[in-house]
Amino acid sequence: MTSTSTKCQKWVLAKTMKGAATLSHFRLEEEDLITDLQDGEVLCEAVYISVDPYMRPYAERCLTEGSMMMAEQIARVLQSKNPQFPAESLVLANVGWRTLTRVSDMTSLRQLPVMGDVPVSNALGMLGLTGLTAYCGMTHVCKPKSGDTVVVTSAGGAVGSVAGQIAKASGCKVIGICGSDDKCRWITQDLGMDAAINYKTDDINAKLQETAPDGVNCFFDNVGGDLAGAVICHMSIGGRAALCGAISLYSDDIHHPSQGLSIFRAIVAKQLTVQGFNVLNWFSSWDVVYRALYDLVTEGKLRSKEVIYEGFDKLPEAFLKLFQGGNLGKIVVKIQN
Ligand SMILES: NC(=O)c1ccc[n+]([C@@H]2O[C@H](COP(=O)([O-])OP(=O)(O)OC[C@H]3O[C@@H](n4cnc5c(N)ncnc54)[C@H](OP(=O)(O)O)[C@@H]3O)[C@@H](O)[C@H]2O)c1
Numbered sequence: 001m002t003s004t005s006t007k008c009q010k011w012v013l014a015k016t017m018k019g020a021a022t023l024s025h026f027r028l029e030e031e032d033l034i035t036d037l038q039d040g041e042v043l044c045e046a047v048y049i050s051v052d053p054y055m056r057p058y059a060e061r062c063l064t065e066g067s068m069m070m071a072e073q074i075a076r077v078l079q080s081k082n083p084q085f086p087a088e089s090l091v092l093a094n095v096g097w098r099t100l101t102r103v104s105d106m107t108s109l110r111q112l113p114v115m116g117d118v119p120v121s122n123a124l125g126m127l128g129l130t131g132l133t134a135y136c137g138m139t140h141v142c143k144p145k146s147g148d149t150v151v152v153t154s155a156g157g158a159v160g161s162v163a164g165q166i167a168k169a170s171g172c173k174v175i176g177i178c179g180s181d182d183k184c185r186w187i188t189q190d191l192g193m194d195a196a197i198n199y200k201t202d203d204i205n206a207k208l209q210e211t212a213p214d215g216v217n218c219f220f221d222n223v224g225g226d227l228a229g230a231v232i233c234h235m236s237i238g239g240r241a242a243l244c245g246a247i248s249l250y251s252d253d254i255h256h257p258s259q260g261l262s263i264f265r266a267i268v269a270k271q272l273t274v275q276g277f278n279v280l281n282w283f284s285s286w287d288v289v290y291r292a293l294y295d296l297v298t299e300g301k302l303r304s305k306e307v308i309y310e311g312f313d314k315l316p317e318a319f320l321k322l323f324q325g326g327n328l329g330k331i332v333v334k335i336q337n
Helices: 055-062 120-124 130-143 158-169 180-191 204-211 227-234 266-269 281-298 312-324
Strands: 003-011 024-036 042-050 074-078 090-093 098-105 109-111 148-155 171-180 194-197 215-223 235-243 271-278 306-310 330-334
Touching: 003 098, 003 312, 024 312, 042 090, 042 120, 042 312, 074 120, 120 306, 120 330, 130 158, 130 215, 130 281, 148 158, 148 227, 158 171, 158 180, 158 215, 158 235, 158 281, 171 180, 171 204, 180 194, 194 204, 204 227, 215 227, 215 306, 227 235, 235 281, 306 312, 312 330
Parallel strands: 148 171, 148 215, 171 194, 215 235, 235 271, 306 330
Antiparallel strands: 003 024, 042 074, 042 098, 042 330, 074 090, 090 109
16 A cells, blocks of 8 residues: 655754854754554644744753754644544644644644634743743742732743733732843833833843842742842842743853852842742643633733744744844744644
8 A cells, every 4th residue: 555645844953052052053854754644643734833942951952963853833733533633623732843743642732722812822822831831930939929029030031921920910019121122111011010120231230229129029030140140139038039941041051151150148148949940840730820821811911922933944043033032022933824
């Protein structure tokens, strides 16, 4: 019996990831994909693909030259031999930077949640893993109480913008730190955060002193390094810091970071709780968290913005933008309608 096949495209690592990521780290390849499905399998095509900062350290740690880049997609099921994922349905597929995928391992597929009036691409952002990260890090690690002063770094990015709004909805004073005046305006004027600090142009210490004169109770950090260190030094006694990410250090050797090491005196003196976390540990609470996020959206307390790159060929460029800064909210790449 002859089998049916089709061409698909994928982005692979062209060389070992070291130092700052560049376009030359990625190579576009074509693959023949046999599309005769076995029982239980589905064939799906990418509609939106997420780019996320974790892909940089992950690529260095876990991928060798020629390995496909990892990512979550929103995908359309083209053919199905699995009644859980019928043809024409949209799914969340953890299958990487590729156009077409024959999925045999169903642990890589999830049903798309109900999105209501929210554009479907937000299932990769505020109503997806981004939202789960922000919600769990803020609620379970920072544990903000009404009246607390909360600082969020990369507050105009995907996770940070959601984390800041969650703290705001909990009755806190929220100070967002980000790298452009556009972002500072967006998080204060549109998202309702109380103050914004531009880490590229403002005097961080003076601004933290001015906006948080009694100290910072909760710190949700996305960037690490000297900027995070400055916030730690402005925390109040008993403060809680949720270390979500360290994008300023992702190009560094993990054993020899170039910055951010002078925080220990403040941690001891202020008796701080400083906790790193991984969103995957909360994956089992997804349904409950999704409901909470969706309720915030319908109450008008949670908004998002997306930067949408168009075309599969734009994946590396969209990914590199995360490290250049400037994206208001979440970056996704649209592959097709
Ligand atoms: N712990 C977890 O389970 C988990 C899950 C998801 C994400 N994360 C982490 O959360 C963080 C945010 O992720 P995201 O998807 O929301 O990305 P994002 O914040 O939307 O995008 C990255 C932003 O980081 C800022 N940035 C880049 N280099 C920087 C530097 N050297 N110093 C300060 N800021 C810098 C830029 O913002 P500006 O324009 O403001 O400079 C850039 O726009 C990342 O560190 C990511 O790895 C962790």
